[in-house]
Amino acid sequence: MKRKNRDRNSIISLILIIGFLEVCIPSMVGMANVDVVKITIEGTSITAFNEGGRVLWIKNLGNDITCHVLTDLNKDGKNEIIVGTGYKPGDKPGYIYVFNSSGTELWEYKTGTGCERVFHHSDIFTVTHILVDDLDNDGKKEILVNSHNVPWYPARLLLFDANGAIKQEYWHPGYIFDVKIADIEGDGYKEIIGGGTNNDLGHIPVIFVLNPQIMNGQAPPYCGNFPHASEKYYKKIPLSEVRKEGCSVKEISFDGDRLVASTEDGRFFYYDSNMNSLGVGYSDWYIQQIEKIKEKEFYAKTYPLILTIVSIILSIIGGVFLGAFLERKGKMPKRKK
Ligand SMILES: [Ca+2]
Ligand SMILES: [Ca+2]
Ligand SMILES: [Ca+2]
Numbered sequence: 001m002k003r004k005n006r007d008r009n010s011i012i013s014l015i016l017i018i019g020f021l022e023v024c025i026p027s028m029v030g031m032a033n034v035d036v037v038k039i040t041i042e043g044t045s046i047t048a049f050n051e052g053g054r055v056l057w058i059k060n061l062g063n064d065i066t067c068h069v070l071t072d073l074n075k076d077g078k079n080e081i082i083v084g085t086g087y088k089p090g091d092k093p094g095y096i097y098v099f100n101s102s103g104t105e106l107w108e109y110k111t112g113t114g115c116e117r118v119f120h121h122s123d124i125f126t127v128t129h130i131l132v133d134d135l136d137n138d139g140k141k142e143i144l145v146n147s148h149n150v151p152w153y154p155a156r157l158l159l160f161d162a163n164g165a166i167k168q169e170y171w172h173p174g175y176i177f178d179v180k181i182a183d184i185e186g187d188g189y190k191e192i193i194g195g196g197t198n199n200d201l202g203h204i205p206v207i208f209v210l211n212p213q214i215m216n217g218q219a220p221p222y223c224g225n226f227p228h229a230s231e232k233y234y235k236k237i238p239l240s241e242v243r244k245e246g247c248s249v250k251e252i253s254f255d256g257d258r259l260v261a262s263t264e265d266g267r268f269f270y271y272d273s274n275m276n277s278l279g280v281g282y283s284d285w286y287i288q289q290i291e292k293i294k295e296k297e298f299y300a301k302t303y304p305l306i307l308t309i310v311s312i313i314l315s316i317i318g319g320v321f322l323g324a325f326l327e328r329k330g331k332m333p334k335r336k337k
Helices: 002-032 284-329
Strands: 038-042 045-049 055-060 065-071 080-085 095-099 105-110 125-133 142-149 155-160 166-172 176-182 191-198 204-210 233-236 249-255 258-263 267-271 277-282
Touching (some): 045 065, 045 080, 080 142, 095 125, 095 142, 125 176, 142 176, 155 191, 166 191, 191 249, 277 284
Antiparallel strands (some): 045 055, 065 080, 080 095, 095 105, 125 142, 142 155, 155 166, 176 191, 267 277
């Protein structure tokens, strides 16, 4: 009888141990796996997940998170999280933050800092782009951040090293709506290509190419005391009839070897690797707008002419009828037969 009880107790203990291991081992493995492989953004909050899908940490930054990048910045085998913020609703607008996988903040920077050196607007900024790449071929990653003043301008491109030190900065008198990194000539050195609008040159669309090693400075027409930048190329695009008051380059893309600047009004400007123009394309929308404009111009010119002709015809008809009326009333001398 005693032997039977012992066996039963042993079986129960074994079942309990197996159950404990089944529950605890995956959990312990999950705890050991603390690298962030995915983040989700909801308004002002970041949620970081490990490979098993477990939430590692949640952070609320107070301001809307406008862009983010997950990358191993310092090559320690774990990802860092880089996020940029907008201008509301909190009191830290246009900040860039870098967190490690544990959620510890490594550094932060306010992108609206130093605005008074170039344009005398407020330091309320919003971050619009974060790109990470090795821009000087030293095997270490740099962080390129695009931001701009709200609601005015300028825009500012900042190039940071992984530790948050500013390597280069470029100020632009108008928003930079798109920024890309590419080696456009294929010489082994990457360029920064930006597109946007230049408010101080008449709100024209512009596309520019910067050498990341020497991009420091401000774009034309220059104000304040900040040095003038030496862009590799700075291309001014004329305004069109569709957007006479102002227009911008909204997107930069690549079509084979061609660089394409797409403007807000539906035009496509093609360039070769030396930024020589290869022609212009037009969207259906742009063509329709031009047709509407021509139609309006045609009617604007012909309406006065039509009105003049109609009024002449009406006065002739009116004169004839008035003559006949007066004749009937005997107020006009009867015509001799
Ligand atoms: Ca790392
Ligand atoms: Ca580098
Ligand atoms: Ca190049």
